[in-house]
Amino acid sequence: MTDDVSQQRWVGTNEASSAWADAAREVLVEVAGHYPGLITYADLAEQVQVRTGLRTRSPFRSWIGGVLATVVARVRADGLPPLTSLVVNRTDGEAQTEEAVAHARLTCYRRYADDIPAEVIAAADAEARAKEVQAQEAARARSVRPSRPRTPRAPRERAQPTPEAAPKICPTCFVQLPASGICDECG
Template structure:
């Protein structure tokens, strides 16, 4: 599965946005508010910063969705939205990225679009606990299985953004990490092959027959 490390053509990184007392008039980083605008060092509130980051996340996630089965790590996305919005935080992104993805999910639901937030994953391949909460708030119904739900949403995102699809149009696909964990858990419980929800070879979600159409 492809993983995006930022969107194409972006040469800057968050490190280039750190202020220094270099004679330019910008205050030293230690004197800046915890969340601030790079342009002038002015303070930005938590809600305003999350809105700015959510707005910046949308085009990045749309770019990710242009490649079938691509995803982006939450830490990578968190860095990129700060670069693109010009609003940066000294707080670790793990404390706020889920709230930003919640805003993205709500925006997608309001547009009657598949959830771009499903493309944002953690290093363990999962969408994290915030995904199910965001879906529940945005659509009024909790997903029975957050990872299977996210796989279906990702497929819809790829289709909507015109990604080159495999023969047959593709299938909802768990990330390799999530699929591997579920495979090991089911094997440990001694469940038969047909009970597995994903193919252990290609990680495609299996139909009710238990036979993978892609690997036949």
């Protein structure tokens, strides 16, 4: 918006957040316009402050996440690719990138960049087709389970309750005998 230092003003992060989000989106669309474009958090923070003319003394690490969260929400609402995937900590020697992030970045480049090498597009398309085939095969395997042949089971044998033994009775006094078998009455 302005590069003139005289038109810049110092503000709090909450006051400038919405304007910074608009500027961040513009910057990220420009970055996505050149394959393989990336931008650091620090560079993005500086560019949004320069473009809006709104500066803060707060370190960028304390507010850039909130600005990017706003960008994420707006981009999703507009059905655009995930532009915030282009923001990195460092641009030198980035060792490995998660597959999901790489896919998100390629989606951005496909939308905005004209200079994506044809072999990159072909490789990405081939990988996407392979994953689709793999997913279809996995779905088929889940839906068509080989049935095991049923073997007839022998009927379960139920344990027959054992009938209680009839109590022993004293032949003399006709009283039930204790476990000892000796009558307490007659002895």
